[in-house]
Amino acid sequence: MIRKVGLYFNLLMIAGYAVMGFFLIFADNLTFINQPQQQWLGGILIVYAIYRGYRSYRSSQKEKEPLDES
DSSP: OHHHHHOOOOOHHHHHHHHHHHHHHOOOOHHHHHHHHHHHHHHHHHHHHHHHHHHHHHHHHHHHHHHOOO
């Protein structure tokens, strides 16, 4: 039960980082940050979402591995 909650939380965070990254890249009317900085930050958030997704996938695959009983 707790693992499912953690999995869903990870998926929510990954989606949140990706959505915020795409928003920052394609939003035109933000006045508190310059356009180049906005695109850099958006790119970094998207890369972090991909990295976090990869780590989440690797940890879920590691949990599914049967234990070596030798």
